[in-house]
Amino acid sequence: MFELEKKEMQISPFLVFFNIHAVQVGVGVLGFQRVIMKSAGNDSWIVVLVAGIIVSFIIWLMYVLLNRHQKDIVEIHKDLFGKWIGGMISFIWIIYWLMIGMVTLRNYIEIVEVWMFPTINIYMFSLIFIILAYYCVTGGFRIVAGLSFLGVCIPFYLFFTFLFPIEFAHFRNLLPIWNHSIKEITLSTKDMILGYLGFSTLLMYYPNIKHPKKSHKWAQLGNILTMVIYLFILIVTIGFFSEKQVSKQIWATLSLWKIVEMPFVERFEYIGITSWVLIILPNICFSVWASTKGIRKIFNLKSKKVVVVTLGILFCVTVAVQGRENIALLSKTMSYLGICLIFIYMPLLTLISFLLSKIRRGKFEKGN
Amino acid sequence: MRIWRNKRKTDRNEKDQVKDDSFQVLLQQLTESDEFTQFTYASRSSMLCIGYYSSLIDTEILHRDILPYLKELELISSLPNVIPIEEVTLEKNTTVIQDQLLRGHVLIFDTNNLNQVGLAKASVERTRQVTIPEVEFSVVGPKEAFVESLDTNINLVRKRLPLPELIIKELQIGKISKTRVSVLYIEGIANKENVNTVIQRLSELKVDQINDSSYLTQLIQDNQNSPFPQLIDTERPDRIASVLGDGKVAILVDGAPHGLIGPTTFFEFFSAFEDYFLNWTVASFFRLVRFFAVLFSILVTPIYVAVLTYHYELIPKDMLSTLITSRSAIPLPPILEALVLELTIELLREAGARLPTKVGQTIGIVGGIVIGTASVEAGLTSNVLLIIVALGALASFTTPVYQMGNTIRLIRFPFLLMAHYIGLLGVAVSFCFLLIHLLRLSSLGRPFLEPFYPLRVQDLKDSLIRLPFSKQSKRPILEQTEDTVRFNTAKAKEKNE
Numbered sequence: 001m002f003e004l005e006k007k008e009m010q011i012s013p014f015l016v017f018f019n020i021h022a023v024q025v026g027v028g029v030l031g032f033q034r035v036i037m038k039s040a041g042n043d044s045w046i047v048v049l050v051a052g053i054i055v056s057f058i059i060w061l062m063y064v065l066l067n068r069h070q071k072d073i074v075e076i077h078k079d080l081f082g083k084w085i086g087g088m089i090s091f092i093w094i095i096y097w098l099m100i101g102m103v104t105l106r107n108y109i110e111i112v113e114v115w116m117f118p119t120i121n122i123y124m125f126s127l128i129f130i131i132l133a134y135y136c137v138t139g140g141f142r143i144v145a146g147l148s149f150l151g152v153c154i155p156f157y158l159f160f161t162f163l164f165p166i167e168f169a170h171f172r173n174l175l176p177i178w179n180h181s182i183k184e185i186t187l188s189t190k191d192m193i194l195g196y197l198g199f200s201t202l203l204m205y206y207p208n209i210k211h212p213k214k215s216h217k218w219a220q221l222g223n224i225l226t227m228v229i230y231l232f233i234l235i236v237t238i239g240f241f242s243e244k245q246v247s248k249q250i251w252a253t254l255s256l257w258k259i260v261e262m263p264f265v266e267r268f269e270y271i272g273i274t275s276w277v278l279i280i281l282p283n284i285c286f287s288v289w290a291s292t293k294g295i296r297k298i299f300n301l302k303s304k305k306v307v308v309v310t311l312g313i314l315f316c317v318t319v320a321v322q323g324r325e326n327i328a329l330l331s332k333t334m335s336y337l338g339i340c341l342i343f344i345y346m347p348l349l350t351l352i353s354f355l356l357s358k359i360r361r362g363k364f365e366k367g368n
Numbered sequence: 369m370r371i372w373r374n375k376r377k378t379d380r381n382e383k384d385q386v387k388d389d390s391f392q393v394l395l396q397q398l399t400e401s402d403e404f405t406q407f408t409y410a411s412r413s414s415m416l417c418i419g420y421y422s423s424l425i426d427t428e429i430l431h432r433d434i435l436p437y438l439k440e441l442e443l444i445s446s447l448p449n450v451i452p453i454e455e456v457t458l459e460k461n462t463t464v465i466q467d468q469l470l471r472g473h474v475l476i477f478d479t480n481n482l483n484q485v486g487l488a489k490a491s492v493e494r495t496r497q498v499t500i501p502e503v504e505f506s507v508v509g510p511k512e513a514f515v516e517s518l519d520t521n522i523n524l525v526r527k528r529l530p531l532p533e534l535i536i537k538e539l540q541i542g543k544i545s546k547t548r549v550s551v552l553y554i555e556g557i558a559n560k561e562n563v564n565t566v567i568q569r570l571s572e573l574k575v576d577q578i579n580d581s582s583y584l585t586q587l588i589q590d591n592q593n594s595p596f597p598q599l600i601d602t603e604r605p606d607r608i609a610s611v612l613g614d615g616k617v618a619i620l621v622d623g624a625p626h627g628l629i630g631p632t633t634f635f636e637f638f639s640a641f642e643d644y645f646l647n648w649t650v651a652s653f654f655r656l657v658r659f660f661a662v663l664f665s666i667l668v669t670p671i672y673v674a675v676l677t678y679h680y681e682l683i684p685k686d687m688l689s690t691l692i693t694s695r696s697a698i699p700l701p702p703i704l705e706a707l708v709l710e711l712t713i714e715l716l717r718e719a720g721a722r723l724p725t726k727v728g729q730t731i732g733i734v735g736g737i738v739i740g741t742a743s744v745e746a747g748l749t750s751n752v753l754l755i756i757v758a759l760g761a762l763a764s765f766t767t768p769v770y771q772m773g774n775t776i777r778l779i780r781f782p783f784l785l786m787a788h789y790i791g792l793l794g795v796a797v798s799f800c801f802l803l804i805h806l807l808r809l810s811s812l813g814r815p816f817l818e819p820f821y822p823l824r825v826q827d828l829k830d831s832l833i834r835l836p837f838s839k840q841s842k843r844p845i846l847e848q849t850e851d852t853v854r855f856n857t858a859k860a861k862e863k864n865e
Contacts, residue, residue, distance in 0.1 A: 012822060112793065117678070125790065128797055132804065139808045146807040146821040147800075153820075267681045270792060277796040278803075 010208050011145045013215035019205070020059070020222030022148035022282040023100075023198035025229065027107040030276070031251040032195045032230065033237045040188040041243055042173055043180045045234055050185065051192040052227030056220055058342055059199060063216045065350045066206045068357075073203035074297040076349075080356055087298045093203070094294040096341055098310065099334040100198050101287030102317045105129055106327055108280050109318070115254060115273055126318045129284060130311045136285045137292060137307055141208045144289045148282035155275045159229060161268060162236050164260040169239030193343075194335040195230060198283065199223065200342055204290040288314065391482050394462045395419075398469070408479065411441045415479045424472040426492035429453070434474060434488055444478045447486035455489035470546075493517050498524065501603050503770055506642035513603045518548050518622035524605035525552060525620075529612060533557070539570050547578040548622040552608070557615045559848045562631060565812050566617050581624035585771075590810045595778055597771040598811040600629040600636060607641040615849035617812070631814035633846060634806055635831040638662065640768035643834050652833035659832055661763035666780055668760050669706050670787035670795045672753060676702040678791035694750040703788035705749050709757040710780065712739060717761075717777075818846050 011019075036044045069076045073093060077086030109122055136147055202219065209215045237252050240259075249255045253272075260268035292310045295301065321330050398404045398419065406419040416438055420430070437450050448456045455473075459465050465485060469475055472491020477484075498520065501513035514521045522536060533555040541549050549570060553563050569588040578584060582601065589598040599619075602608060603626050608618045611629050619628040638658045643651035675682055676695070683691060698705060716735035720728040740758070744751045760780070767773035779802065786794030809816035819827030827844045829835040841856065843849045 015822075116793065117790065120790065125793075132797065132800055135801065135808075136804045139804070143804065143807045146817070147804060149821050149823070150803055150807075261684070263684065264687065265682055266684045267679075270679050270682050274792040274796045277793065277800055281800050 009141050010210045011142060012210050013212070014218050015145050015149060016202070016209060016215040017218040017222040017225070018149040018152045019145055019286070020199050020202065020219045021225050022152050022279070023201055023286050024196050024223070024226040025152075026104045026198065026280055026283045027111065027276075028195040029229065029233065030111060030253045031249075032192065033234060033241075033246050033252040034249055035191045035194075036188040036234075037238075037243060037246050038188065038191075039184040040180050041184075042175075042238055043178060043185065044188060044192075044238070045174070045231055046178075047185055047188045047192050048227060048230045048234055051189050051196060052223060052230075054189070054193070054343075055196045055199065056223050058346060059202070059219050059223055060216075061346055061350050062200075062202055063213075063219070065346075065353055066203065067213055067216075068353060070207070070212070072205075072207050072293075072297070074294050076353070080349075080352060090294055090298055092337075093200075093341065094291045094298075096334070096337050097201060097204070097287045097294070098291045098314060099287075099330070099337065100201075101133075101284045101291075101314055102321075103331050103334045104280050104283045104287070105314070105318050106321055106330060108276065110324070110327055111251060111254070111273060111276075115251075115269060123319055126315055129281070130315050132281060133284050133288050133314075134307060134311055136281070137289050137311075138304065141205060141289065144282070144285045145205075145208075147285055151278045151282040155278050158272055158275055159232070161260050161272070162233060162256060164268075165236055165240045165256050168259065169236060171235070171239045173238050173242065174235070190339065192230075193339060194331070196223070196226060197335065197338045197342070198286070200338070200346075201286045201290040204293055284314075391462055391465075391485070394466060398466075409435065409438060411438050413442045414481075416441070416444075417475075417477055417479050419469075419475040420473070420490070421469060424470070424492070425474060425490040426472075429490040429492075430474060434476075434490065438476070444476070444481060444484055444486055447476065447488075451488050453488050453490070457487050458484050459487055460484060493519070495520065504602060504604050504607070504641060504768060506640070506645060509642060509645040510604070510606045512605055514605060514620075514625045514627060516623050516625055518550060518620055521605065521620050521625075521627065522550060522552075525609050525612070525618075528606060528609035529554070534612070537563075537567060539567070541570060541573055541575065541584075542578045543576040545577040545579065549578070549584070550620045552612060552618040552620065554612050554615070557613065557843070557849050557851050558617055559615060559850060562615075562617050562812055562814075562847065566619065566630065570619075578621060579623065581619065581621040581626045581628050582771075584619060584621060585628055590813065591808070594805065594809055595775045596634070596806070596809060596816075597637070597769070597775070598630070598632070598809060598816065600632045600769060601626050601771055602629060602641075602769075603627075604641055610641070610644070613843075613854075615843055615847035615851075631810075631812040631847060633811065633814075633818050633831070634809075634816050635659075635819075637769045637772040638767060639830075639834070648834050648836040652835075655832055655834060658766050658768070661766045662776055665760045665763035665776055666783060667795065667799075668756050669710060669753075669780060670783040670798075671792070672756055673702045673706050673784060674787040674791040674795055677788060691750075691752060694752045697747045698750050700748070702753075703784065705753055706757065706784060709743075709749055709753060710784070712743075713757060713761045714777070814846055814848075819844075 033044070036047050040047045065076070069079070071079070074086075074090040077090045080086065081089065105126060109120075109125060112125070113120055113122075136143055199219075199222075206212055233253055233256075237246065237256065240256060241249065241252065246252055254269045257269040257272045258267065260266075262268075265271065288307070288310055292307050295306050295310065317330075321327055395406075399406060401421075403421055403423055404419060405422045406417065409416045409418050418435075418438075433453055434451055437452065441447065441450050445458060447458065457468075459468070460483065465475065465487065468487045472489065473487040474490045476486040476488060495515050495517040498512050498515055500511040504513075512524055514524065526534060531554065535553055535555050537551045539549045539551070541547050551563065551566055551570065566588070570584070573587055575583075575587065585597060585599045585601060586592060591598065605627075608620075608627050608629065612618055616629050616631065619630075621627075639655060640658075643655060646654070676691070680688065700708070712735070716731060716739075719731050719735075723731060736758075740754055743749045744754055761777075764773055764776045764780075767776060783795060783798045786798045788794070790797070806817050807821060815822060818824060819831050824845045826842060827846060829839055830844065841854050843852050843854050845852075
């Protein structure tokens, strides 16, 4: 049962590396330090590693499931649970994907509001993003994947700017190692997972990969790159700030940039935030693309209006959610939903898929 | 150029059919034009009638190679054997006769026998001489450029590629211009899919006139609304010969001193053919400079506007004082200041392009020196911006392909407006839009941003940089060539030893 996509809509397996990495790195990188260092302190780097390994395991699990079925998750649901229940579960996933887009865009706009333009017109600004996403998503999956590729390569120079704070860093802050309990580590691992979320869109674009089985190692490498970047920024942060300072920095990464100084530019966080447009846009495009494709498959729609509707919902929610608490609530809901879906539902689904196929095969053999 | 409406088309078809009826009607129609010359000429056995468009034929051929031999003619059917010209035919079909007459043939017929008429080619082509390239001038390398005659142009290409595999497919496009369009490719190298795409798109065209190859670029490129050209326009026969060897398809148009090349990529527009005449290190450096120039040209004025409107914190203290002194007396906001200057440069360019060369130079001096200095002294623009805008304009002129240079100059304006609206974010957003647009573009169905997306490491050797020829042993993947190997380096080495 090979129902893969048309060849023009497919991408080569190594691009999965960029896709996975691009969706994982979003606004989270700009302010993840405070959340995880709250309970894990200077041992947070262990947290980053543990979370990365867990995610790596989940990616493996996804590939086990997808390689067995050679289909996207909406159709797997249809196969396993029938049209109605399967459709409903798929719909939850779609809501989750759409929420990733919302959270990314809303958080980004908040950063822009706080750091660059306190009086920016949120309606216009999100509308610009919506138009960009529309232009990208209507081009098909190849364009979305291409944007994620460029969105990883072009702003990559940013990570070199974190070398500037090293000059003032005290890496002795990392010591003593392992002075936190397992409970504390587990607690912040849960928070760290949020920084890795988004890779589940793989469940939707799996049929768009040319030799999907070969892409597994690239997906894992993409996840490792994300881990390395988080680790790098975190270690610089631990060295540069004291634990107390970090607890007061909502966006510690941006604060790190303040120290960057070049003969022609100061206050590098402006350039950082600006370049971040290229990092979050693929994020939004992926989430919109995945949910659009999901909706089309569940309701058997073909029209281009689905993209407009998806983007419309994205726009409305982004504009409607105002204020720090509401944004935090939105992010929290998304991360709970994500953790439930990915860490509880995914293993369960893989198990069910195994069991059901065994039962069905048994019936088939009996019938013969 | 108007696309023909259906109604008019049928009208014309009906007329065509009426014309078909008899040779007499055709003759009558022909003589309506005063330029059509017709006279009788007595041969040994009969009275011959000779007719031609006097502007289209070479009278020397007529007097030297046709008329003297007609004396001996006995039967019109033996005409091809008598006249010492390679293209002498006998025809009955009046439409063909008419076409051939319009292509410079001489009509010869027996007044008593109208069943069959002879046509002898005596056409003369009045074109200019092959001159040195002006748009793509290079200091070293060949100095031949295409001219307006298709046959001369094909000759220029073919003498560089003496291959039987070089195929030239000729089509006729345009209801009233009947332009000859040739598609060139090398059999066994070029991908058949590319060739078929070009031929199909050309033959499906419904237009009345093709006056230049640039008409075709606009009509057959993948996205006709994009400001980016998706076929390279070149006046160098050596460039066409070279890319044919890469497996590309070339289009030459009669009456156009420029040929078209496809499929192509965005980065190819920034490679001058001169790059291949220089050492690879130098050539790579120049290419990088050019590419940097493009980014500079697009981004620098918008960044100036964004920074001075919103983010002056970005500028270090020492630099800020320079900027402040230059801008302190300027009454205009940065966006207006920039727009005025950018438009001035565009005006200068446009005026320079429309005027004869000698007057054009004066314009350059008046514009560049007088307006520039005066506007700074008058306090209308800051001299920092003047430098930036002038550099940006200069940078945009480094693009080797003229059409691309125009595009670069155009897309600066949306960037400027967005920079004024939301500062650096506007620049970033416009840049994203540009990227998505480039990602969506294709040239003859091949991705436009190749070799970067899709990433093809092998093709990087001739994109932003140009590696030495010894490393170019394989043809680019972009064209999906049938024969992927240019030359075998291993074999070459063996031979040398």
